[in-house]
Amino acid sequence: MLRLLSKYWWLLVLRGVLAVIFGIAAFALPGVTIAVLVLCFGAFSFVDGVFSLSGAWSARQEHADWWLPLLQGIASIVIGVLTYLNPALTAVALLIYIVAWSFVTGVLQVAAGIALRREIKGELWVILSGAFSILFAIFIMWQPGAGALALIWAIGSWAIIWGALLxxxxxxxxxxxHGAPHASPGHLRS
Incomplete structure (x- = not known):
């Protein structure tokens, strides 16, 4: 798993940068309509899925854990496509898509981070990004009646923090x- 993720480290950075840009846009343009937010989210989810799939597909013969980013990529693409197939979504339907995507990708990132514990110190960032995504999904489902502006700000905050963690x-x-020291099985991990 370490070789897979470390070989394609730049995909995580790129996904994180795109998430931060998306989050900043949500704050900078709070008057954006829900329709535009739906289209932005659909595009972001689809592109995120393509990046995850490309990393998984490239490493499928070398790494046993290649299926984790594969599942994450498939989930992201499916949610992105579903978003575009019905652009007249209500805010509640958009919430369901966002919550489903955030929860599924969060669980898979936590699983990838746990798999990394055997190979590297500092896998905590991967686990934290997944845990944060799960908590975001729970928060949004807990407060589904929040106003559109609060929703946009919550999504923007999540995207910035999640992106920074990625x-x-x-x-x-x-x-x-690049040869940084790896964790040996007996050492404490961060």
Missing amino acids: VLAGFKLRGAA
Whole structure:
């Protein structure tokens, strides 16, 4: 798993940067209509899925854990396509898509981080990004009646924090790819 993620560390960084840009746009343009938010989310989810699939597909013969990013990519693409197939979604339907995507990708990122624990120190960033995504999904389902502006700000906040965590994880994995010390099984992990 470490070789897979460290080889494609830049995909995590790119996904993180795109998430941060998406989050900043949500704050900078709070008057954006729900329709535009639906289209932006659909595009973001689809592109995120393509990046995950490309990394998984490239590593499918070398790494046993290639299926985790594959599942994450498939989930992201499916949600992105579903978003575009019905652009007249209501805010509640958009919430369901966002919550489903955030929860599924979060669970898979936590699983990938746990798999990394055997191979590297600092896998905590991957686990934290997944846990944060799960908590975001729970928060949105807990407060589904929040106003559109609050929803946009919640999504923007999540995207910025999640994106920053992915960037940190990507650079940590880049260090691992360039010979940074690996965790041995007996050492404490961060």
